[in-house]
Amino acid sequence: MPYFQSAEKEKLRKDLLTIGKQLFIHQGLKKTSIEQMTKKVGIAKSTFYAFFESKEAMYLELLEIEAEGMEERIWKRVENTTNAFHGIKAYLHQMVVELNTNILTNRLITNPDEMEMVKRKVTPKFVERKFQRNITPLLNYISEHQDKGEMVDTDPNVVIGFIRSALLIAVHKQDIGEEIFPQVEELMFQSVASTLTQQNNKE
Template sequence: MMARKFSEREKEIIRERLVEAGKECFGVYGLKKTSIEQLTKAAGIAQGTFYLFYPSKEELYFELLELEEEKVRRQLLEETEETGVMTKERFVRFLRKSLSVMGENPFFRQLYEEEVMEQLVRKLPPEKLAAHFDKDADVALPFIRRWQEEGWLTSHKPEIIVSLIRSLILLTMQKWLIGEDVYDETMELFIELMADGLMTK
């Protein structure tokens, strides 16, 4: 039996449905526990149709991850649009915003909490992953580099500063270990110390 041919408009609608289904299913169940059947059922299409658009569920997940990264970049950009001198207060706001938008995002949480990256590396074409990381996959990296060029941040490797921010985000997932009664003050102190240590002025 020949696969049905879809018009360009139908393809656009199906892709939009799959993207929404992916956001819903991956957000709730994660990459490992989400099946093609769940995705196609949520999108209202046949399982065979899925493969006309994506070779695997990992390809869909990866596309969504890139969309989420772009959304986070825009959110962080809002925190950096203020012109003039970079102050400690502005940098602290940036760190708080980074924690909020990345720590609460289910896609980023899964990358940190589960073996999702390992699964993506196994399933995705190496050239796709390489192209992704060449685009500065770490959403904070472009901002760090810019502030270093402007002379507001120390000359540590930008990747190390991003790693500090990533480490801070990891702490948001250990609230119960830190202790809920001291968590908020602990995180605020971490942010203050990071700002003091990284600002040059």
């Protein structure tokens, strides 16, 4: 294993992440090999493991990089709403925007085989970071509005499962039909918000 100066090692790591992201986007995780990445960066395949445990571990790191700022954007939109009904709808719509923007995340959602490959490499630390970043703010929002009597008195984890399930409609976009998908998606999100809130779309 060659020795790298700190600055050189950091540059190689960034180069690998850049190349890896490009390849994952264009040909997917399954078809991307470590040899492809290291050849483009100009290092031996064995050197890859000085930076990442596996290509799946690299993908997980890229997911976290890609998601930077996502929660801030989501909750900024939610905070501008007037009640829980509009807040839930805003959350769902902004999540759609984020998923459409976050290409690697979107690929996983629509490619079950690659999702399984990545899931096998998920660490407890990754799960904890994701929970704190994605789930905790939503749990707090639900609990707050349940206390106000604005949301159904159901286990918050069940509510989160219901909300997240609605986002899976994106997987069926082609089946539903692209022309009518926006209207179907809007009806889905409106139904979810109505089901979860004690008040409908009151201003």
